[in-house]
Amino acid sequence: xxxxxxxxxxxxxxxxxxxxxxxxxxxxxxxxxxxxxxxxxxxxxxxxxxxxxxxxxxxxxxxxxxxxxxxxxxxxxx
Numbered sequence: 811x812x813x814x815x816x817x818x819x820x821x822x823x824x825x826x827x828x829x830x831x832x833x834x835x836x837x838x839x840x841x842x843x844x845x846x847x848x849x850x851x852x853x854x855x856x857x858x859x860x861x862x863x864x865x866x867x868x869x870x871x872x873x874x875x876x877x878x879x880x881x882x883x884x885x886x887x888x
Contacts, residue, residue: 833881842878845871 849871853860 833884836881838878838881838885842875842882845878846875
């Protein structure tokens with residue numbers, strides 16, 4: 811995948827700090843549920859005129875939602 815990074819090899823303190831801040835301060839479950847609802851509502855309302863490349867974007871959303879689910883699981887002690 812283009813732009814892939816190995817998180818263990820990230821030396822950029824600013825990126826690590828941002829990720830840690832996000833994980834510690836974001837309600838991943840709420841964000842994930844809200845974004846999924848917005849996305850589904852958008853698809854429902856715009857189904858006939860979805861932008862070119864939307865299928866690829868859906869893959870990115872899926873990956874993002876997997877991250878949100880993993881963060882929520884960690885925060886819930888899972």
